[in-house]
């Protein structure tokens with residue numbers, strides 16, 4: 209089967225052609241401008257490609273519930289050009305009426321791809337956190353992506369502040385929510401330089417302290433079989449090990465399952481899919 | 496249809512007979528002793544009652560995944576008599592082989608009942624927190640109870656400490672997790688008297704501050720259509736209003752949905768089912 213995939217991001221739209229095994233044959237990166245300009249290039253890429261289905265993983269917030277009239281519409285976003293843009297409907301117009309098209313958030317899509325082909329392969333549940341400029345979260349519970357009132361936004365949950373930490377937090381909404389305390393943006397504000405340039409052990413211990421709580425809160429809410437941390441900040445060597453260490457310390461044996469006590473190295477992991485996780489995730493949405 | 500229901504608690508087992516509409520015709524309360532003594536009385540109650548199905552909502556942790564060999568077995572618990580007790584298997588032995596029996600946690604069951612007949616009726620998702628001696632949580636996502644590695648244990652998630660609060664927390668595992676900061680037990684430790692005897696406004700403002708974060712973290716992870724707070728502590732007059740107030744303040748407009756901005760009184764609510772919510776929940780598990 210020939211499947212189209214779109215990873216719709218705030219800075220670029222990555223479009224690709226792949227198949228039901230998650231293989232990507234061809235792709236292109238299109239800079240995000242106005243919807244009109246951007247979508248023109250997107251459709252041009254897919255022209256004549258004979259795609260049979262199309263999956264779209266988009267920046268949020270976006271309506272992900274199929275039974276809602278605004279399914280696939282981007283909601284209130286600071287990207288004003290895109291506010292209330294009916295992404296799914298615009299794509300539908302360009303293809304035959306009966307083509308299967310599905311839309312979800314980029315992070316939900318990535319979580320789904322990790323469950324199909326990556327770090328959580330063979331499982332029924334997982335949570336995917338991407339720690340970059342911001343913190344995004346996707347989750348699968350009992351085989352289905354988490355939808356409800358909206359979709360997961362767990363990057364903004366509240367966690368406990370480290371007793372020695374007096375940084376006010378960088379989130380414009382909440383100050384010291386998780387994103388405000390542990391995103392790339394917060395690292396830059398707190399330490400005066402980008403994550404990639406920070407070597408100070410104390411900085412990474414603190415980062416791990418917050419990401420460990422992220423993993424604990426994910427475990428205690430979703431009860432996933434796997435917790436995956438991706439995004440630029442996780443490129444820091446050894447960070448994932450520190451997260452595991454603090455996770456064990458803070459959880460303190462509360463959940464008595466071997467998976468989180470003995471085998472934490474196999475429970476909190478980096479993504480199993482490479483740089484194409486986003487595209488593969490979009491593709492996975494129509495399988 | 497005649498349905499049996501068991502609400503298996505640490506101090507009592509409530510057994511009942513009801514039907515598929517959630518009506519309970521008859522019930523009995525049995526003090527919890529050893530499994531052998533307790534179950535003997537339980538089975539005696541059901542004898543000759545012609546029940547066609549049986550739902551069991553139990554204290555946890557308990558294996559809730561039907562595809563696991565130890566489905567329905569109580570796991571590591573401080574109630575040593577009950578540790579590893581195969582609750583489902585023992586019940587099965589007492590009834591005909593082909594009778595449908597389902598087991599879940601008491602709080603998951605209550606969440607399910609609230610979705611079927613209570614505060615979240617007609618919806619596909621909800622979260623139920625019970626704030627009593629401890630804090631328990633149940634959740635429904637896309638129509639199904641949350642299972643995975645285990646079941647929700649969100650009562651122990653981490654939240655941010657109030658800047659003026661220096662209580663160390665009462666949780667034996669985590670100190671200042673949610674349960675350690677906001678359960679009935681923590682109120683008693685913090686203020687030196689039981690919740691029911693506390694009138695100090697500051698105490699209830701602080702309680703609301705933590706429960707509001709509970710609601711926010713639930714919203715940002717599960718994205719439920721309804722958040723329900725039950726349990727003894729919620730008997731305090733006006734507490735639910737304070738929780739809503741702080742929820743709006745702390746969320747600060749981040750999720751731009753009318754449900755959580757305009758209609759928060761209808762989003763964060765008390766249970767819709769009366770004192771029989773637990774039993775009705777057990778019953779709902781086999782519908």
Ligand SMILES: Nc1ncnc2c1ncn2[C@@H]1O[C@H](COP(=O)(O)OP(=O)(O)O)[C@@H](O)[C@H]1O
Pocket residue numbers: 339340341342391392393402403404405439440441442443444445
């Ligand atoms: N090797 C690294 N070590 C630590 N932080 C890094 C590293 N590489 C990138 N980052 C940080 O990751 C963030 C960018 O994350 P990324 O996921 O690539 O982007 P975005 O979230 O914008 O899509 C920046 O804050 C950057 O400083």
Ligand SMILES: Nc1ncnc2c1ncn2[C@@H]1O[C@H](COP(=O)(O)OP(=O)(O)O)[C@@H](O)[C@H]1O
Pocket residue numbers: 626627628629678679680689690691692726727728729730731732
């Ligand atoms: N009216 C009330 N106001 C405040 N707290 C109350 C009230 N009634 C009961 N509580 C508190 O609720 C807790 C018991 O909760 P409950 O749900 O009844 O029991 P359990 O969790 O043991 O099943 C106690 O800490 C008690 O002080």
Ligand SMILES: [Zn+2]
Pocket residue numbers: 363364379380381382383385386387388
């Ligand atoms: Zn925030």
Ligand SMILES: [Zn+2]
Pocket residue numbers: 650651666667668669670672673674675
């Ligand atoms: Zn705890």
